[in-house]
Amino acid sequence: MVQGMFEELLCRGFIMGKILQKNLPITAIVVNSLCFAFAHCANDGINLLAWINLLIFALTMSILRLQTESLWLIGAFHSAWNFAEGVIFGTSVSGIASFDLIFKSVSRKNHPLINGGIFGIEASIVDLICGIALLIIVSYRYYIKSSPANLHKMDQQD
Incomplete structure (x- = not known):
């Protein structure tokens, strides 16, 4: 759980x-997301799908950070994800083997696109679909809240 929060802080x-601080939000989103994804490149079982899923996760967390202005929220989300993935479901977390307390998940070598193989569910199509859906929802909510028309309405209500 500490690792997820540390990665978010970094x-x-x-x-x-x-x-x-230089007022470059798009650059901030892209650069830190690429750093996050590249930081996992040495993990066991990394492949292109896993890297894309990590990038989508990082983009989503970056937009959430802008939207909520909270590192605590994204750190808690990331830590909860890692905890659920490793401790509850007993799968690898970004290629790092974990111990299982509730369920024991065994990767099937014939189905790496579904279960992510040795990297874990983060290298699966399931994660890709869920990640894209979450990125769309978070991006849409951020766009709606930060659109000039909505900012103008909020100014008029005060």
């Missing part, structure tokens, strides 16, 4: 924060 806190 990527969305430090790296993104430094770039946001």
Whole structure:
């Protein structure tokens, strides 16, 4: 659980924060997301699908950080994801083997697109579909809340 929060502090806190100080939100989103995804490149079982899924996760967390201005929320989300993936479901977490307390998941070598193989569910099509859906929802909510028309309405209500 500490690892998820540390990664968020480093990527969305430090790296993104430094770039946001220069008022470059799109650059901040892209640069810290690429750093996050590349930081996992040495993990066991990494492949293109896993890397894309990590990038989608990072983009989603970056937009959530902008939307909520909270590192605690994204750190908690990331830590809960890692905890559920490893401790509850007993799968590898980004290629790092974990111990199982509730369920024991065994990867089937014939179905890596479904179960992610040794990298874990983060290298699966299931994660890709869920990640894209979450990115669309978070992006849409951020766009709606930050659109000039909505900002103008909020100013008039005050």
